[in-house]
Amino acid sequence: MYHLALKMLLGDRAKYVMLVGGLTFATMLMTQQSAVFCGLLTWTTSHMRNMRAKLWVVDRKVEQANELKPLRDTDVNRVRSAPGVAWAVPLYITIQSAKLADGNFKPILLVGLDNTTLVGRPPVILQGKLEDVRLPNAIILDELGIKRLSVGRAKPLGLGDTFELNDKEARIVAICRADRHFFGYPYAYSTYTQALQFAPKQRKMLSLVLAEPAPGWTLEQAAASIQSETGMKAYTEEELFWSTIWWYFRNTGIPIAFMSIIILGFIVGTTISGQTFYAFVHENLRHLGALKAMGASNALLARMLLVQSLTVGFLGYGIGALLVTAFGRAVLARGEPPFMMPWQLPAGTFVLVMAICCFSALLGIRKVWKVEPAIVFRG
């Protein structure tokens, strides 16, 4: 009977298209918005991927990676002296203005790396050599920075080209790939000493200390030791990641904005699908009544409706997921808007779409359940 149920559904082309279309739209809206939301939250933790360290030591009041309170230069030695610390290096992070060829200014995120070890260096060097960052006025710029700062030039910036950074000349010695920052600033790397030259002088310049536990110490033990010895806050990489994510959950309207669109997608999908499927069942009530008169049980009719509903659910979900994947590939190639689709997102959307389908089928089943087979004898 199930193949006949499907033929009944496919035969009503308008409703079939409407059902699949509604579920495709709902799938797209829910998955795409969730993926953009995840992508956006991922951007908030770009420091962790671009500087990679096991322990992040910051002022004790710091809650997330993008709001750092300066430390004293001597604090790095205090961390080094804490038991359980293998090594600790200073890191300077600041936002500075780079001047474009056309006179405009663009902010860039300048990272000052420990002169000796270059701990916190960019993850991928595309052109040039990392070690050249130790040369005078040297800077390593990421791809976004090259794109942004090339505006107004005859040809894009390349190795050896210079630009003005906070009234000082900066020379590009390497081009790197870095994860996009939440605020959209390009990453630029220099040595710690050079970075202090580029940035205006402040009383306290050290942004944070990157450290690693000594052999035999776990991350948590080393972090606890640093905290008790120095009074600073020591995060493991994972702790800082989640602390940053939750900070954005608590302190911005971003989750609510995205959640409302995702809920809207669910409601639109449920409404379109539920209403269309109910109308489909209503229009076929006479035929379903005839099947009931011929001895089809309520359970059989319910299963037929479920097959119809879940079929459009699978189709709508499949098309929607494909479209979102295509969207994701396109935006990932461009680098924006943010997009991240872990398997949990399509899986969650699948569960929601199936829930919509079951709800729609339930509306129809309720209707069919109540139908007396004698309806077929009424004119």
Added chain:
Amino acid sequence: MSASATTSSPLAVQVRAVTKTFGTGEAAVRALKGVDFTARQGELLMIVGPSGCGKTTLLSVIAGTLNFDGGEIEVFGSSLHAMKPRHVTEFRKRHVGFIFQQFNLIPTLSCVENVSVPLLINGASRREAERRAEAMLDQIGLQGRGHERPTNLSGGQQQRVAIARALVHEPRLVICDEPTSALDKDTGGHIMDLLRDVARHPDRSVIVVTHDNRIFKYADRLTEMEDGRVQRVHDQGGNFEESGGTK
């Protein structure tokens, strides 16, 4: 009226003092007011009467598609009044074939698929059901039309498909609700010829509800209803029996 089952033929349907009321209180409508009625095996029996007299309600309760309030109904020895709803559904599935006024063919299915429905409901495989459905369509003169949609067929052909659907699982009781009212006189005549042949099966009974006096001649017996009661039953010899005695 045609040659028919004799009065000695075994009873197919026996209805005793059946009542049915729709609604409650002041809005209540007593559709059946103690109906007594029989149909014999090998017989084509018609139930006739004015609109609202209860004939469709009677047909519905005999077919097991509508619950009744009081009385007893036995169909081929099975007591509908004593059955649980689940068993009534099971009974309909196996033993009752339906022919409806508006054919009730599913327009998005082919004729073969429409005809195969009762077999599929009875658990036949798709291949077996379609094979038997095609054979049944051939039998009623619709060779080669099995894969067309019912909407491509004339009214008479659609009713033939409906008859094929009603007979394909070899039911013992065939219920027909106004089978010719949507057809012209000639087509209606052909359909009734077919139904009369169907009724000739010794282990089957065909009950037809109709308004159409052009087809009364096809009945072995005519049961006249009025105001929720059987008034009289005419047999093929022109004799009739008033409710409660023979004249």
